[in-house]
Amino acid sequence: MSIAQNLLDIKSSLPDNVTLVAVSKTKPVSDLMEAYEAGQRIFGENKIQEMTEKWQQMPKDIEWHMIGHVQSNKVKYMVPYVKLIHGVDSLKLLKEINRQAVRWRKNINCLLQIHIAEEETKFGLDENELDTLLNSDEFKEMNNIKIVGLMGMATFTDNQAQIKREFNHLKKIFDALKNQPTTQNLQPTTLSMGMSGDYQIAIESGSTMVRIGSSIFGSR
Template identity: 75%
Template sequence: MSIAQNLLNIKASLPESVTLVAVSKTKPVSDLMEVYDAGQRIFGENKIQEMVDKWEQMPKDIEWHMIGHVQTNKVKYMAPFVNLIHGVDSLKLLQEINKQAAKNNRIINCLLQIHIAEEETKFGLDETELNVLLTSSELQDMKNIQILGLMGMATFTDNQNQVKKEFQHLKSVFDKLNPLNTTNYKLNTISMGMSGDYQLAIECGSTMVRIGSSIFGGRK
């Protein structure tokens, strides 16, 4: 089946309330353009340099999402164009995004990454760190970011019960968040679910899924 057909099949299976991010990391621009021509406008990359290269070559109506772990010293390269940064896991990173967004006269959308997996290698905030960040005076002062919600990655396992439990945990953290009286905080997004578990994630309340191999095929 063609890449475009894979995309259309997945789109047809998603509820209208769920946004599809086509995870295009390591894939050539020709593959991305095939998906673009089939109507996809949101692409997710996990390496900033690769995303910059593709942004330069591709149509400018694409929304670029940074879905990988972000080093603060690399934020400046994507600040002119990135639409949403999924993996914000520290106040320091948020401050750097705010600073670089201001330099580019932009507001950059962010999701706060919550650690929900059992693996130690996954990045993210725990609930205490999340609450400290959200109640910090520093956050109130940031005029060039907008926090749209939360992101999480489940444990890489075949145990669907465990994955479901982790997704439900992220949803419960999201549901407990209080709306803050700040202009830079509008909660409407839960980014969870990838090729192997996105249907389960949607059942658990996901509003944004990150799908790569089911569209583009496996990575070498």
């Protein structure tokens, strides 16, 4: 199956309200261009250096999403062009994104990453940390970032009931967040959950954005 065909099959199975991020990390520009020619315009990368190199080489109507864990000292390299940062998991990181956004006179959209998996290795905030961050004076004074939603990853397991439970938990947190008064820097509309192995379950649980790599580009 070609990349274009894989993309077509996946897109035809997604509801209209779900955005597809094609996860292109480690893939060559030629593969990304095949997806681009088939109509894909949103690509997700997990390393800033690799994403920057691809941004430099590829058409400028592409939306670049940073989906991996972000190191504060690398933020400056992607601020000129990044469209959405998925994995924001600390106030410290948010402050650096805001600082660089001010420098570039830009506004940067971010998703806060919530820890929902049973694995200890996954990054993310718990509910208390989320509340503390959003209610902090420092967050309220950040004028160059906008929290547009949440992101989370389920446990890597074949247990579908567990995956569904974790996604439903994140949806509950997202719904509570949406019920808070919106401000200039808090306007949650996006729930990013679901990857190649579990995106159907994620959509059933209310995901509005899925991050799919191997089902489009083949395994790494």
